[in-house]
Amino acid sequence: MTRLLRSNLSLILLLTALAAMWPVQRAEAIVLASDDFESYAPGSDLNGGSGGFGFAGNWAATGASGGGHTTVAAATLMDPNAVSNGGSQAARLAPTTNLGDIGNFLNRPLPTTSLDTVYMSFLIRPESGVENNEFYNFQASDGATGNSSNALGVGIRNNPGNPFFARVGSSGNSTVNSSTNATLGDDFLLVARFSKTGMSTTYNQTALFINPVDGNEPVVPDAVANHGAPNISDLSLFSVRNFNPDAGDVVWIDNLRFADTFADAVGVTPPAPTGPPMVTLEADADAFVQANQANNNFGSNVELLAKNQGASFSRKSWLRFDLTGVTFDQIAEAELTLRQPNPIRDFGGNANNLTYEFNVFGLNDGDAGEGWDEGAITWNNAPGNDTGSGDGVLANATLLDTFMLTGRGVDGGAIALNSQAILDFITADSDGRVTFIITRETPQTSDSVVHIFNSRETGIGATLKLTAAIPEPATFSLLALGGLAALRRRRRAA
Numbered sequence: 416m417t418r419l420l421r422s423n424l425s426l427i428l429l430l431t432a433l434a435a436m437w438p439v440q441r442a443e444a445i446v447l448a449s450d451d452f453e454s455y456a457p458g459s460d461l462n463g464g465s466g467g468f469g470f471a472g473n474w475a476a477t478g479a480s481g482g483g484h485t486t487v488a489a490a491t492l493m494d495p496n497a498v499s500n501g502g503s504q505a506a507r508l509a510p511t512t513n514l515g516d517i518g519n520f521l522n523r524p525l526p527t528t529s530l531d532t533v534y535m536s537f538l539i540r541p542e543s544g545v546e547n548n549e550f551y552n553f554q555a556s557d558g559a560t561g562n563s564s565n566a567l568g569v570g571i572r573n574n575p576g577n578p579f580f581a582r583v584g585s586s587g588n589s590t591v592n593s594s595t596n597a598t599l600g601d602d603f604l605l606v607a608r609f610s611k612t613g614m615s616t617t618y619n620q621t622a623l624f625i626n627p628v629d630g631n632e633p634v635v636p637d638a639v640a641n642h643g644a645p646n647i648s649d650l651s652l653f654s655v656r657n658f659n660p661d662a663g664d665v666v667w668i669d670n671l672r673f674a675d676t677f678a679d680a681v682g683v684t685p686p687a688p689t690g691p692p693m694v695t696l697e698a699d700a701d702a703f704v705q706a707n708q709a710n711n712n713f714g715s716n717v718e719l720l721a722k723n724q725g726a727s728f729s730r731k732s733w734l735r736f737d738l739t740g741v742t743f744d745q746i747a748e749a750e751l752t753l754r755q756p757n758p759i760r761d762f763g764g765n766a767n768n769l770t771y772e773f774n775v776f777g778l779n780d781g782d783a784g785e786g787w788d789e790g791a792i793t794w795n796n797a798p799g800n801d802t803g804s805g806d807g808v809l810a811n812a813t814l815l816d817t818f819m820l821t822g823r824g825v826d827g828g829a830i831a832l833n834s835q836a837i838l839d840f841i842t843a844d845s846d847g848r849v850t851f852i853i854t855r856e857t858p859q860t861s862d863s864v865v866h867i868f869n870s871r872e873t874g875i876g877a878t879l880k881l882t883a884a885i886p887e888p889a890t891f892s893l894l895a896l897g898g899l900a901a902l903r904r905r906r907r908a909a
């Protein structure tokens with residue numbers, strides 16, 4: 416090898432090493448498949464179409480016998496936040512005859528993926544004829560079509576107002592409506608997140624995001640459905656199920672994309688963070704415990720409960736956050752947010768609009784119980800629990816904040832807690848884990864209401880938002896990199 420070749424090789428090795436050090440997050444992303452419907456002849460039948468890239472086969476768009484129900488035509492779809500621009504053509508789903516339950520209106524094979532989280536994004540315009548009894552499900556599966564327990568999807572529900580929904584499995588499994596209706600003539604950007612959660616090896620959660628403002632994944636989805644029914648560990652088919660469409664109904668879709676990140680699914684680069692670095696963490700363990708089931712564990716329940724009723728039906732809740740991923744040292748703000756279900760079920764009767772006070776305790780840093788196991792925590796072994804009290808804790812826990820609820824609380828409500836004591840508790844943590852304990856101070860009187868908060872298993876559980884202190888100019892660039900790393904971590908965790 417000549418000296419010249421060796422020196423060039425050294426330069427290449429150096430550049431490769433520098434490239435490896437540089438935080439190019441785009442390089443990690445995978446766009447699995449996408450179609451913007453721009454490559455087809457105007458007016459053409461989508462059936463047999465091979466446009467876009469990444470798919471493992473062509474469009475099958477026969478709809479019902481005879482076909483011709485889906486064409487590619489001139490239309491410019493654009494979501495209200497202008498995150499996704501559909502260009503000059505889109506796919507037009509428009510039955511030419513009245514149809515019934517069309518399980519396989521439209522489909523296209525995806526490259527088989529077993530990623531724990533897969534995002535699907537598309538623009539949609541319900542243009543005409545979508546009525547309360549009509550249903551569109553845009554599904555992913557490992558081959559199943561129609562009303563199958565082995566599919567996950569998002570779409571337009573056959574309910575009053577036609578709300579957008581998230582579904583896991585079939586109509587008999589879990590379907591959760593968002594509060595946004597598929598109003599005629601409007602364009603929407605939908606992002607579905609299909610996940611294997613809670614150590615599952617099969618897909619068990621669909622989260623729906625509607626009209627995101629940019630490429631950052633919102634912390635709180637617009638709807639989340641959870642169910643263990645799908646027995647699938649791979650996704651390999653996109654399909655559309657259509658129920659009761661009529662001749663003349665028109666729904667457009669465009670920019671259909673599958674990717675491993677939210678940003679790549681919507682096709683935009685997330686904006687650089689502005690202001691001080693910030694990170695929002697989800698709980699890494701949570702559970703309620705119950706006095707009269709003192710050795711039972713409720714760690715996988717979708718609810719966190721609180722009630723003060725002595726030695727019988729008292730419940731308290733434990734939540735832990737993992738701080739080891741937080742890259743900034745100085746924290747200026749810490750906010751714990753508890754979330755309530757939407758709607759809150761009637762658990763324990765009408766609360767008669769009484770006012771209830773709740774306590775938020777922190778398990779003292781370094782306590783031997785900090786490593787409590789979500790799958791094993793009980794009334795009897797919960798660290799810091801005063802087992803003889805419906806609301807109390809032991810000396811190894813410290814009161815950090817209180818809050819009030821009227822009645823059962825607020826459907827879909829968020830309770831933000833940001834006391835100085837919470838900030839001090841976070842700042843003083845030495846081992847990267849913090850545990851909060853929620854108890855209801857107000858005892859049962861004339862009612863028996865049990866207060867409900869979402870557990871992390873809902874996908875809309877409690878979060879802990881930490882904001883760094885504003886950096887000095889000299890250290891800004893280093894902290895900015897730290898902020899970027901924190902953002903990447905947040906996106907992975909979400």
Ligand SMILES: [Ca+2]
Nearest residue numbers: 451501502504
């Ligand atoms: Ca297009």
Ligand SMILES: [Ca+2]
Nearest residue numbers: 544545661664
């Ligand atoms: Ca119709």
Ligand SMILES: [Ca+2]
Nearest residue numbers: 701702714870
């Ligand atoms: Ca839990």
Ligand SMILES: [Ca+2]
Nearest residue numbers: 780781844848
């Ligand atoms: Ca700690």
